[in-house]
Amino acid sequence: MNISKDTVVEMHYTLSEAGKQIESSFDTDPLVYLHGHSGMLEGVEAALEGKAAGDKIEVTLSPEKAYGEIKENAIQRIPLKHLQGAKKWKAGMTAIVESNQGRKQVTLVKVGKFNADCDLNHPLAGKTLDFSIEILNVRAAEPEEVAHGHVHGKGGHHH
Numbered sequence: 001m002n003i004s005k006d007t008v009v010e011m012h013y014t015l016s017e018a019g020k021q022i023e024s025s026f027d028t029d030p031l032v033y034l035h036g037h038s039g040m041l042e043g044v045e046a047a048l049e050g051k052a053a054g055d056k057i058e059v060t061l062s063p064e065k066a067y068g069e070i071k072e073n074a075i076q077r078i079p080l081k082h083l084q085g086a087k088k089w090k091a092g093m094t095a096i097v098e099s100n101q102g103r104k105q106v107t108l109v110k111v112g113k114f115n116a117d118c119d120l121n122h123p124l125a126g127k128t129l130d131f132s133i134e135i136l137n138v139r140a141a142e143p144e145e146v147a148h149g150h151v152h153g154k155g156g157h158h159h
Contacts (some may be wrong), residue, residue: 001138003048005036006146010137011048016130030136037149041066044131053138059131070126077115078106089116092122 003009010032014024025031030102033039035048043065046084049059085094095118097104106118145152 001140002050002052002088003035003138004050006141007031007035008139008141008145008151010136012136014132016132017124017127019060022124022129032151034141034145034149034151037146039150045133047132048135050137052136053135053136054075056149057131057135059133061129061131063126063128065110066127067122067127068126070121074120075117076106076120078118078133079115080111083108083116083118102145118151 001005006078009031012025012030014026015022035045039046041061043061044059047059051057078097080089082097083089083106085095086093089095091108091110093108095108096107097106097118105122106119106120107123108116108151109119110117129151141151
């Protein structure tokens with residue numbers, strides 16, 4: 001079966017930047033996602049379209065196709081109570097913030113008593129990313145998965 005909209009793809013990937021590995025799923029569970037529902041960087045989805053189990057692909061995404069260029073002055077003061085991911089905060093840590101645009105990953109620049117100055121740029125903004133992908137399995141999504149826009153069960157999201 002080939003990857004197309006509403007197929008569930010199980011794959012391993014390695015993400016590198018400038019030859020340095022940032023993350024890899026090869027030593028853990030494969031990544032499972034529903035194709036065609038924006039659960040994946042667009043450039044990666046485009047490269048996976050039409051591929052099948054057993055295929056290996058390499059994808060390089062320029063910053064604008066990945067997490068965007070670094071925006072200057074993207075510093076925002078955020079109350080500490082809105083930051084998720086740690087109990088104690090210090091500069092250089094990344095946090096998750098729920099905003100009306102959804103979840104965002106921010107980097108703390110300066111931490112005060114009640115607020116933190118956070119850099120809203122994604123930690124991978126401004127970087128050219130190299131993905132090395134091995135497709136393990138492709139199946140048709142269940143109607144419920146398509147309705148919800150994500151995978152259920154093993155390797156999927158749990159709500």
